[in-house]
Amino acid sequence: MKRLAVLRHAKSDWGDAQIDDHNRPLNERGWKAARCMGRELKQRGIKFDLVLASTAARVRETLDGLREKYDFGSAPIQFEPLMYTAGEAELLSLVRDLPESVHAPLLVGHNPGLEQLVKNLTRDDGRGLRGRIAHKYPTAAFALVELPAHRWADVESGSGELVELILPKDLD
Template identity: 50%
Template sequence: MKTLTLLRHAKSSWNDPVAADFDRPLNKRGRRAARTIGREMKNRELRFDRVIASPAVRVIETLDDVTEGYGSPLHPQYDRRIYLASPAALLDLIHEIDDETERLLLVGHNPGLEQLALLLADGGELRDEVAVKYPTATVAEIRIPVQHWRQVRKGMGNIVRFIRPRDLDPTLGPDEDTH
């Protein structure tokens, strides 16, 4: 059994004068949401053998704040392929993961993460929630009954957790931002 956890970056600032989307930082609410999600990940005893993340500024800052809330380092490995990746590109990356890794955390962007969760999930109530909206700083945990990451295919998984910041602190939602 493999466990894939997807974390969408926290809410970023559209008001910051950066030249490129890649360089957009988090806003204050995003930073607070990331710390809140980190604490919840610790409370639920989520563990990861490997963390792979987009190197975009908003993802790096999200992981910094998640780590603060989580209370221990996550040791992310940054991979440019995750930046605004399609679900097919993310699945290609998953297929490359070594089989010693049982619990993988991918940190990135929408719409790729949401579409990947919908692609992998075989149905269920939490899949329906993902289909409605995958807000910023949200975690989806998917269990996939395979021995090898290269075996992961459409419809094989089961979403067992879908943790939104607004469910933990109502002042962190609703998230109207689609970025």
């Protein structure tokens, strides 16, 4: 069994049209959501042994906000340029290429790729978690997917179960 965590960056600031998309920072709501998510991950005891993240400023700041309330411990944070524009196929390829020494990875990036990845990896569950993100995977949303694979290379679409879903609106 493999466990994959997926976090969309927190809400970004669209106030300055001069800033290119890659360098767009978080707004105040985004900083608050990132801190709340960090506190919630800590309370739930969720741990990671690798963080694979987009290079965008809003992703880096989301991680900074998380770190204010959550300790990543010895989990390395690797910034992957491909994740900035990655669609579902590229993200699935990154997952399948994870080293077998990684047991609890966290992907931090952008929509629509992350939303498509979570939906395509999972099947409907009895608790209705997948249904809650069927039409929108909001900013700062966190999903934990259990995948019935022994190796990352064997992860298949539609095989996983969404076992944790944390949405910022549920934390207010």
